[in-house]
Amino acid sequence: MHYYLCKKIRSMTTEKDKSTEEKIKEAARIVFMKKGYSATRTRDIAEEAGLNLALLNYYFRSKEKLFQQIMMEKVQMMFSVLFPIANNPETSLEEKITLLVENYITLLTKNPDLPLFVLSEIRNNPDHFQSKLGINLLKDSSLIKQLLEKRPDINPIQFLISLLGMTIFPFVASPLLQAANLVTENDFGDMMEQRRKLIPMWINSILDCR
Amino acid sequence: MHYYLCKKIRSMTTEKDKSTEEKIKEAARIVFMKKGYSATRTRDIAEEAGLNLALLNYYFRSKEKLFQQIMMEKVQMMFSVLFPIANNPETSLEEKITLLVENYITLLTKNPDLPLFVLSEIRNNPDHFQSKLGINLLKDSSLIKQLLEKRPDINPIQFLISLLGMTIFPFVASPLLQAANLVTENDFGDMMEQRRKLIPMWINSILDCR
DNA sequence: GTCTATACAAAGATAGAC
DNA sequence: GTCTATCTTTGTATAGAC
Numbered sequence: 001m002h003y004y005l006c007k008k009i010r011s012m013t014t015e016k017d018k019s020t021e022e023k024i025k026e027a028a029r030i031v032f033m034k035k036g037y038s039a040t041r042t043r044d045i046a047e048e049a050g051l052n053l054a055l056l057n058y059y060f061r062s063k064e065k066l067f068q069q070i071m072m073e074k075v076q077m078m079f080s081v082l083f084p085i086a087n088n089p090e091t092s093l094e095e096k097i098t099l100l101v102e103n104y105i106t107l108l109t110k111n112p113d114l115p116l117f118v119l120s121e122i123r124n125n126p127d128h129f130q131s132k133l134g135i136n137l138l139k140d141s142s143l144i145k146q147l148l149e150k151r152p153d154i155n156p157i158q159f160l161i162s163l164l165g166m167t168i169f170p171f172v173a174s175p176l177l178q179a180a181n182l183v184t185e186n187d188f189g190d191m192m193e194q195r196r197k198l199i200p201m202w203i204n205s206i207l208d209c210r
Numbered sequence: 211m212h213y214y215l216c217k218k219i220r221s222m223t224t225e226k227d228k229s230t231e232e233k234i235k236e237a238a239r240i241v242f243m244k245k246g247y248s249a250t251r252t253r254d255i256a257e258e259a260g261l262n263l264a265l266l267n268y269y270f271r272s273k274e275k276l277f278q279q280i281m282m283e284k285v286q287m288m289f290s291v292l293f294p295i296a297n298n299p300e301t302s303l304e305e306k307i308t309l310l311v312e313n314y315i316t317l318l319t320k321n322p323d324l325p326l327f328v329l330s331e332i333r334n335n336p337d338h339f340q341s342k343l344g345i346n347l348l349k350d351s352s353l354i355k356q357l358l359e360k361r362p363d364i365n366p367i368q369f370l371i372s373l374l375g376m377t378i379f380p381f382v383a384s385p386l387l388q389a390a391n392l393v394t395e396n397d398f399g400d401m402m403e404q405r406r407k408l409i410p411m412w413i414n415s416i417l418d419c420r
Numbered sequence: 421g422t423c424t425a426t427a428c429a430a431a432g433a434t435a436g437a438c
Numbered sequence: 439g440t441c442t443a444t445c446t447t448t449g450t451a452t453a454g455a456c
Contacts, residue, residue: 003439020439036334038248041431052441057433079390113333120330122385123323124246133389157392158401158408162376164383169375172382175332180289181346182367191368198368202416209419213421230421251449262423267451 003058021059023049028070033113037067037121074118079133081107082164086143093146094204101167101199105192108171116172151207159206166199213268231269233259235280242280243323247331284328291317292374296353303356304414311377311409315402318381326382361417369416376409 027049031040042063046053060066081103085096108114138144138160147156170177170192177183183191237259241250252273256263270276291313295306318324348354348370357366380387380402387393393401 034334036246036248036330038246039334042433043431053432054434054442055440058439061433063432075389078386082390116330116333119382119386120246120326122389123326124244124249126385133391135391138390138392155401155404158404160392161380161383161387161401162409162412165375165377165379166372167375169379169382170371172329172379173371173374175336176288176329177371179285179332180292180348182348182370191365191371194365194368199372202372205416205419206412209415252451253449263450264424264452265422268421271451273450 020051020055023051024056024059024066025070027051028066029073032067032070033074033117036117037125071118071121074114075133077107077111077114078118083137083141086138086141089142091142093143093150093207094200096143096146097163097203098200100163102196104164104167105196108168109189109192112171112174114171115168119172154207162206163199163203166202167195170195230261230265233261234266234269234276237261238276238280239283242277243284243327246327247277247335281328281331284324287317287321287324288328293347293351296348296351299352301352303353303360303417304410306353306356307373307413308410310373312406314374314377315406318378319399319402322381322384324381325378329382364417372416373409373413376412377405380405 024045027045031044031048035044040063042056043053045066046056049055056063056066060069081100085091085099085103088096091099143160144156147154147159151159170188174183174188178185178188234255237255241254241258245254250273252266253263255276256266259265266273266276270279291310295301295309295313298306301309353370354366357364357369361369380398384393384398388395388398
């Protein structure tokens, strides 16, 4: 009988079966992230997991379903930085900016492929991603309010996009930057470390200077 | 006999055969850009071109070869804005900045999928892209010199990445920005029009304000 | 040069033994 | 739960008629 029909019962009785299911997910993360959905073969995932191909279907029913789970994880990773910081009413605007930059650089240094993966998979196949990430979880945020308070003349969305662009874009563009001989692979890490200070400094120039 | 063996002769004799070959390329641009290399089927391209599948192989030998031609075109489009502007010694730094922003926004408004396509295909399959975009065509550019002259304390590469991030990132991220309810599809065009003024203004804040 | 038909390989999914 | 073997679909490439 197929796994997905008895998942509930299993998870109530034994808590020890992380192993195989999690192994497959682990492998799927690696292969999907590296090659994208279409270029990934289920056989690659099975091999990466050191397991048999049939297990994929046993646990996840199809390539598509497995992918959707991984995809959701990754989208959430991307927003798990932005949403909590933007919505914390305890921190100042300056603190929020610093935190956003720091946390994104930390996250993306560990997962450099994350943004390009998420962005390109959404564009290539929008059906994979019909989710609706909490409506207005950002538009009503403390961050937006503080921005409007400080600079009512600036569109906060435009501002936020610039901040995210300065922070996230380098990771998205790094292969091309290297092709254009702007950066070597070695430099890149150092540069991003410097940007932890640089971006907040420049952002403050924009906000304070008039 | 196969086309690629007699291409030279043909192109010397008749100049009228744009039609079929160009139709295939046209279709390939559309389909590859929309779905990426792996998700594209040669049948899709043939259908999009209103032609038979066999013609693809007759004219381009393989899917791979056809793709490489399209890919090179697209990479060149991306750099055809940056390189000439950066290397023009006649314009001032401020003019260069304005031109870069204007020209990229114009280009990408017409081709919104361009950057994500180029970036993700390079990352997914680096073999497709072993090209060597003129070494140091940027490092020795007039743009870099002018930046160093004005602000010797700023790393010009870091600066350039910020400028490109503010300009190009919105196009890369627009599906996600829409998912996060930051922008609607309608707003997006207007926002990018506003950014033509906004980005140079902000960039000048960074350069002038100390 | 263009088409139809088809060969051939790759990849997703499943059946059934253990 | 896990494996081997196999079915089926899909996709690239080619042969050969016109």
